[in-house]
Amino acid sequence: MSRVFVAVAVVALLVGPSTHAVAPVAYRFRFPEPQHHWMQVDATFPELGSGPLELRVSRSSPGRYALHDFAKNIWDVHAIAADGSELSVARPDPSGWTVPNHGDAVTVHYKVFGDRVDGTYLAIDSTHAHINMPAAIVWARGLDDRPSTLTLVSPKGVQWQPVSQLHRGSSPFELTAPNLQYLMDSPVEFGPVSVRDFMVDGRKFRFSAHHTGTASDLEGFVKDVEKIVRQEGAIFGEYPAYEPGDYTFVADYLPYAFSDGMEHRNSTVMTSPGAIRTHRLELLDTVAHEFFHAWNVERIRPRSLEPFDFERPNMSAELWLAEGFTQYYGPVALSRAGFLDLASFAAEMDELVAATVLAPGRDVRSAEEMSRMAPFTDGGTANDRTNWPNTVISYxxxxxxxALALDLILRGRTEGRVSLDDYMRAMWRTHGKPGATREGYVDRPYTIADAEARLAEVSGDPSFARDFFARYVHGREVAEYAKLLLPAGLVLRRERPGRAWWGDVSLDHRGGGLRITSPPLANTPAYASGLDLDDEVRQIDGTRIDSAEDIQAVFRRHRPGDRVRVVYVDRTGRALTTSVTLAEDPELEIVPVETTGGTVNESQKQFRRHWLGAAK
Ligand SMILES: [Zn+2]
Known part of the structure; x- marks a missing residue:
């Protein structure tokens, strides 16, 4: 088949039987006063049928699971008919405006405020506009399949450049999207960006930075980014077909940015108050995490998130896989790319393991149930107090x-022939790769049963897969990490053995003592003694307490198992006494065996090479 013929066939497919291409929704963003953090939006909705035009503002944003109610920052809303007359508008609920009677087209004018540089919100200032679409646009119900155009107009006197995964339009300041899902998933950085390109395996990658560093800072950093891109590509064996023709890293490393990263289908937004020169490893860690999402969650996608619903919270029981496995692979990719030594990698794993093994939350919720908490915990705010320290573990x-347990178990039971990389590749082959017939959508999202079936395939052992999911995903067991880590020559042990401890109680100075400022964890001596939030500790073991250091000094005189008397004042002002039976500080660490006085043997060295060595 000739190239020309292929092109003709593709065009025929895209256009389909109808010869009339539907007119796009047209957005225009202008910035009359960027220093005051708002923009003027003009949105034209053409070729409308009869029936009310229901204009909506998103309540949720892809990849961040709490509700945000972005309509709170929109004002000065006007709906204008094609003849220039103003149309009457109703307000059916806080997140929408309805135009009951209108002609063929309606143009909506409004202002929207935004002043937070991160992966979810809108940020406008004199240096740039950092635009996450759900926080910025009014859209119309029922027009999900309409394409759209976006025209950006620089503020007076400056020339900004847009960077985005959106398709390039007819001018450098026009971008297009094939449908609403894709538009919403496509943040735009509009500012003084520096862009560097590189190619890997025939795929083009762009790194755009709005930052305070130098060109050579960026040059060196992008070389490191490329190493990560190569190592993660090797895990899956190939890169997705990025629809605009390339994948774009959109970085805002600015003193006034918040630390964040947000995955999108063909791009990621990474924001940080840190600079390349001072926070390199931290920034690379975000690169490694977010780029892994181009497979895991953007294309290997749980059915519960497909398609994303912009009007309600999106609850998923699979975030332990979508986010948790990605969290694991960040440090793995950094190690393989040569940015983390073994001890640093082990310390990262120790954070994951300790947070799970030691947290009382694992007695009350499984990994699936923790995932379902995301609408409250991921970007959500609570005015009232919560008991989350006792009931929630981050998914x-x-x-x-x-992920760590599964990787080690798979490697252990096959002498290194099968690993979690094989599992991710199986998920990609079945659920990610075949699913891109409609841009912005995933054709074959997975269920928990699918995720288990892929493990059965990869391990060749359905009963192993069933057992693993029953224990660690549906159930609340934790793996035997100490045993699993040994073949890699890593030791899981108590970090402060023999140290007397009453819990990681957070304290704040107040009045005549120290006030407890977070709920003591249910599995600690402090909790068992009846102490709780707002109690003021005055005396321990006969010693007057004025600082956290005073408490540690008392505990240093004791051993685990000793009882100490605590005098405190509760929130009503009553003076009370209780006794605390001190325990051994349970804090864990994971360290290379050679740092513990042991020696690492040949098979452990080989295990490490296969696990954390460079792929190429
Ligand atoms: Zn993530």
């Missing part, structure tokens, strides 16, 4: 710990 860490 990032919980899922990361599950």
């Amino acid at each position: 990032y860490r919980y899922g990361g710990a599950i």
Whole structure:
């Protein structure tokens, strides 16, 4: 087949039987006063049928699971008919405006405020506009399949450049999207960006930075990014077909940015107050995490998130896999790319394991149930107090710990022939790769049963897969990490053996003592003694307490198992006494065996090479 013929056939497929291409929704963003953090939006909705035009503002944003109610920052809304007359508008609920009677087209004008540089919100200032679409656009119900155009107009006197995964339009300041899902998933950085390109295996990658560093800082950093891109490509064996023709890293490393990273289908937004020169490893860690998402969650996608619903919270029981496995692979990729030594990698794993093994939350919720908490915990705010320290474990860490266990178990039972990399590749082959017939959508999202079936395939052992999911995903067991880590020559042990401890109680100075400022964890001596939030500790073991150091000094005189008398004042002002039976500080660490006085043997060295050595 000739190239020309292929092109004709593809065009025929895309256009389909109808010869009339539907007119796009047209957005225009202008910035009359960027220093005051708002933009003027003009949105034209053409070729409307009869019936009310239901204009909506998102309540949720892809990849961040709490509700945000972005309509709170929108004002000065006007709906204008094609003849220029103003149309009457109703307000059916806080997140929408309805135009009951209108002609063929309606143009909506409004202002929107935004002043937070991160992966979810809108940020406008005199240096740039950092635009996450759900926080910025009013859209219309029922027009999900309409393409759209976006025209950006620089503020007076400056020339900004847009960077995005959106398709390039007819001018450098026009971008297009094939449908609403894709538009919403496509943040735009509009500012003084520096862009560097590189190619890997025939795929083009762009790194765009709005930052305070130098060109050579960026040059060197992008070389490191490329190493990560190569190592993660090797895990899956190939890169996805990025629809705009390339994948774009959108970085804002600015003193006034918040630390964040957000995955999108063909791009990621990475924001940080840190600079390349001072926070290199931290920034690379975000690169490694977010780029892994181009497979895991953007294309290997749980059915519960497909398609994303912009009007309600999106609950998923699979975030332990979508986020947790990604959390695990960040440090793995950094190690393989040569940026983490073994001790640093082990310390990262120790965070995942300790957060899961030691947390009382694992007695009350499974990894699936933790995932379902995301609408409250991921970007959500609570005015009232919560008991989350006792009932919630981050699905990032919980899922990361599950990934570590599964990788070690698979390697252990096959002498290194099968690993979690094979599992991720199987998920990609079945659920990710075949699913891109409609841009912005995933054709074959997975269920928990699918995830278990892929493990059965990869391990060749359905009963192993069933057992693993029953224990660690549906159930609340934790793997035997100490045993699993030994073949890699890593030791899991108590970090402060023999140290007397009453819990990681957070304290704040107040009045005549120290006030407890977070709920003591249910599995600690402090909790068992009846102490709780707002109690003021005055005396321990006869010693007057004025600082956290005073408490540690008392505990240093004691051993685990000793009882100490605590005098405190509760929130009503009553003076009370209780006794605390001190335990051994349970804090864990994972360290290379050679740092413990042991020696690493040949098979452990080989295990490490296969696990954390460079792929090429
Ligand atoms: Zn993530």
